[in-house]
Amino acid sequence: MKKMVWVGAGIVCAALIGYKVYADQVVDKQVRAALESQGVSQQVRYDDVSVGLFGGVTFDHVVIGSAGDITFDKVVVSSVDREALKKGELPTYGSVSFNGYELAMTEDRMKKDFSLLYQMGYRDIQGDLNVTYKYSPADKILNIQDVSIAMDELGKVSGKLSLKASLDFLKNPRQLVASLERAKLLSAGLKFENDGLVESGFAMYERQDHKDRDQILSELNRKVQRAPQGNEKKAATAFRDFVDGGHEFGVSIESSSDMPLLRVLAAFSTGDFRGLNLEFHGS
Numbered sequence: 248m249k250k251m252v253w254v255g256a257g258i259v260c261a262a263l264i265g266y267k268v269y270a271d272q273v274v275d276k277q278v279r280a281a282l283e284s285q286g287v288s289q290q291v292r293y294d295d296v297s298v299g300l301f302g303g304v305t306f307d308h309v310v311i312g313s314a315g316d317i318t319f320d321k322v323v324v325s326s327v328d329r330e331a332l333k334k335g336e337l338p339t340y341g342s343v344s345f346n347g348y349e350l351a352m353t354e355d356r357m358k359k360d361f362s363l364l365y366q367m368g369y370r371d372i373q374g375d376l377n378v379t380y381k382y383s384p385a386d387k388i389l390n391i392q393d394v395s396i397a398m399d400e401l402g403k404v405s406g407k408l409s410l411k412a413s414l415d416f417l418k419n420p421r422q423l424v425a426s427l428e429r430a431k432l433l434s435a436g437l438k439f440e441n442d443g444l445v446e447s448g449f450a451m452y453e454r455q456d457h458k459d460r461d462q463i464l465s466e467l468n469r470k471v472q473r474a475p476q477g478n479e480k481k482a483a484t485a486f487r488d489f490v491d492g493g494h495e496f497g498v499s500i501e502s503s504s505d506m507p508l509l510r511v512l513a514a515f516s517t518g519d520f521r522g523l524n525l526e527f528h529g530s
Contacts, residue, residue, distance in 0.1 A: 290313055293310070303325050304323075304324045305323050305324075306321065307320075307321055308321075309322045317349065319346065319347060319349075320348075322345050324341070324343050325344070326340065327340070328341065337414045338382070339381065339383070339384065340382070342378070350372045357371075364401075367448060367451045368447055368451070373398070373399050374401075377393065379391070379392045380394075386411075387412060389408075389411075392407060393407065400442065400443040401443055401447075402442040407434075407436050408432075409432075409434045410433060410508060411430065411431040411433055412427070412431070430508040433502055434502060436497070436500075438496065440494070440495045441489070448490075449463065467483070470483050478527075479518070479520060484527070486527075486529055495529070495530055496528075497527065498526070498528075499525070500523060501524050502524065511523065
C-alpha cells in the first residue's frame with residue numbers, strides 16, 4: 248500500500264514538473280512573439296521566464312532599453328488580463344512587482360537628471376516597484392489601487408490614484424502622450440516614508456551652507472509663518488513637520504470636477520495650489 252502511495256506521488260510530481268516546463272515554454276514563446284509584433288524586442292529583454300504552479304509568471308533579469316537603461320532582477324506578474332493582451336489592448340486588471348530595479352547611471356547623468364540627489368551623496372538609484380490596478384474601458388476609469396516605489400537608502404513612495412483616461416495606446420504607442428494630456432484626475436493619495444533622505448539632506452546643507460539642523464528648521468518655520476492661508480500654508484507646515492520628525496510626508500486630493508492631470512502635476516512643480524482640494528500631513 249505504501250509503495251502504491253509513493254508511486255502515485257511520483258506520478259503526480261512528474262506530471263506537475265512536465266506541466267510547468269511546458270507552460271514555461273508556451274509563455275516564453277507568446278511573450279517573445281508579442282514583443283516582436285510591437286517592434287520592441289530589442290528594447291525589452293529577459294533571460295528566463297517561469298510559470299508558477301498556482302498562477303503567476305516570473306521573468307528573470309529584465310532589461311529595458313537597447314543600452315540597458317533600467318534593469319530588474321525579477322518581474323513578477325501575479326495577475327493580468329491575458330485576453331486583453333492577446334488583442335493588443337491594455338489589460339483591464341493587473342498586479343506586477345518589479346523587484347531589484349536599477350537605473351543605469353553615469354556620474355554625468357546623475358549630476359544632470361538627479362542633481363539634488365547627487366549633491367546629497369547618492370550615486371545610483373535602485374529599489375523595488377509594485378503596481379496593482381483595474382481599468383474600465385467602458386467608463387475609461389483607471390484605478391491604481393496600490394502603487395509603491397521603494398528606493399534604497401532614500402525612502403518609499405506609496406499610494407492610490409484614480410484617473411479618467413482613454414488608454415488605448417498599446418495598439419499605437421504614440422498615443423500615450425496624447426492620452427496623458429487628456430487624462431483627468433479624480434482622486435489621489437500619496438505618502439513618502441523616509442529611509443535616509445532627510446538625514447542626507449541635513450548633511451548636504453551642513454556641508455554646503457554650513458547650516459545645522461536647528462538653523463534649517465528655523466528657516467522652515469519662517470516659511471510657514473510667511474505662507475498664505477490655504478494649501479500653501481498646509482503644505483509648508485506638513486513639510487516642516489516631516490523634516491523635523493523624519494518619518495513621512497503625505498498628500499491627498501479629491502477632485503469635485505474633473506481636474507486635468509497635467510494641471511495637478513504642474514501645481515506640485517510650481518507650488519501654485521490654487522483651485523485644488525488638497526490635504527497634507529507630515530511627521
